[in-house]
Amino acid sequence: MRKLSEEVTELLIDVLKGDVKGATKEAADVLYHYLVVLAATNISFSEVLHELEKREGMSGYEEKRNRKQTT
Template sequence: MAESGSESKFKNTPNPDGVLALRRLMDTLQQRAADRPPKSYTTKLLDGGIEKIGAKIREEAEELIEAAAEGEAAGREHFVYEAADLLYHTMVMLAWRGVDIDEIANELQRREGTSGLVEKASRAKKESTE
């Protein structure tokens, strides 16, 4: 995100429909997790559990990294496509674990305005006391 007083480097303005699309996708994934329709790619992933979903997340993360290396002009569309794939597969994992996207949004909101270094240090302290 852009620092205060500087111009945003993002080409798209905030899109409330995009947030709604994530909500609709989460609802669909949760429904697939409950119903397990037999001819659904999502069902196939869910039935494969952590191994199958995890493998897809790893694969999509690698593809996203490769797309990022393509450069701005040639690779932007490919990068967005791969980022969407990674997000979809991550959300499948959320549905598999019974975690809603709102829980992730709440955690991000909790971290908002906190330095990443401070947040990481607080996690390290918490983990060492457990």
């Protein structure tokens, strides 16, 4: 997971610098290492997509509030 964190940091740095080419490469690295983390934790990408579908049309604040009520 440390590698994913490193790649996210590198992506944010390139985004803040306005380096589109660098950000594109780092975004690919982030996605790759994100998929590695999912595989290592036995979470399928389809499960993640399903979770996103449940949130469709919901604001971030509303989603966070609903999360607190169900835990």
